[in-house]
Amino acid sequence: MRKFFLFTLMGLLLFSCKPYETTKIRKNQITYEDFRAEQRLYPTQDGLIKYIDKGEGPAILLLHGVPVSGWLYRKMIDPLAKKGYRVIVPDMLGYGSSDSPEGFEIYNNENHAKRILELMESLGIESWTHVMHDAGGLWTWELIKQDPDKIEKLVVLNTIIYEEGFYPPVRMKPGGFAKTAMWAYRNGVTTNTLLKKLFKEGLKENTLNPVDVEGYKTPLLEGKTDAMYYFFSQTCNDLPDYSEVFENVKVPVSVIWGIHDTMLQWPPQENRAANALGVRPEDIHFVDEKHFIQETKAQEITYKILDFMKK
Template identity: 85%
Template structure:
């Protein structure tokens, strides 16, 4: 009898917890297979990094966070390309289509930043505008620390800046429990549960369909969890302080923030951020969403980014 209940529980976890609510496919909706088909590859010391390089003109980088990938920006790429920009969208090592080698410190902010700088150098891009989200902020602050002269304009989307306002959905201690959780994520045991919780907390209303979720779920089932393990068991517990880096930032900065975000809250840090990054009040914008603003507000965000870049 006990074995029966265990099997039932496993079945519930595996099949009944769908991370999407909408079954309707949108017209001309991109599939994850098509998205991957547009990606190129760059070999790094840690492994292959996949990225999209589309369009001509001034370069703009769209940088994801955890546990997402460049797929998060799929709805924003063409609008920016159509307005004359060269759009670079990387999957950082350990995420999306990029390699996920075994290791620990290769997933720290310093190494993520170093690899991104190397990628941009390989593309012959000396300077660029830069959009980041979530943990992409940490990798960006580290990039600026390593080379402060690369980013011309900075756009902040619900990004990790200070401990104030940082309430991650998961914090883990390094070790067996965390590793077991990662095993369950990549083996289909709790993959749907993780994604459903993520979208419930990260969107006012989960309107994603099966094709949307495919781009988030596939990398997990392919085993892309080592970078997540580092972030949730290390970074979340010892958030770096980049206050000294902020003092030396002397470029235009814009904030576009989902004001209902519970994971990265704006009010506890708004005055401190505005002062530290020297942001003009007219360059701070709020959108009616939670954390994953690129999913439901892609057009609005794109317009605001284009307006800021045109100044």
């Protein structure tokens, strides 16, 4: 009987751990259903990729990281499109609304980069302004390695550059423990716990409501964890060195960084990164936030990107 009560208590604690702090819905708030309704399909040889293609004009690609999706950029898409840009926002394979096929190396940096290049080619976009966040940086460095002439301007948002600034909240060894953790994430056992921890570490103040969280939680409950498994059990333990790729970055670069980020820190790598990427001091901007700057500083980031693109 005592064990029964203990397991019941553990279950209540797990399922009552809500990853949002308010239930108040904002005016004209975007729902995940509406977001998905705007997504289009691109069939790769590895599986279907969902993406948003909105607006007309010079192209700008907004690339997410782990364990999120294009939903992270939902507040920036319309403002950029209304300013005369064609905004492309993919859900990378294994994330968001895109397929999550079984496999391991299918989710390595090389394959992620290859699929981005294929998507942009299918859209008839020869070059673009590239915005990336978190692990999207690794996929971007690999993209530049594969084809250095596609990106016209580069915007760095709290992304992975060097080991010195990389402090992931999760590192796992491949195997049973990591697979069990992924099972728990996608079956509702620790889904809320994961997200609550993520937002606690990634935001100065968690002001998300259930509509916001739905876009992060739904893909996990749909089973989108294989790509996460690869990242947490492989990439986090063996971070690639793209130093030689940085030497080939000859385009204008802007850095917009949440200065309170504990997972991806700018100060430990600032001189090395700024020099390697050739970033001018006036193109380095700090915002008063932690990791998920698109959630609370979308307007500020959008303005800074638009100013940079006009130069």
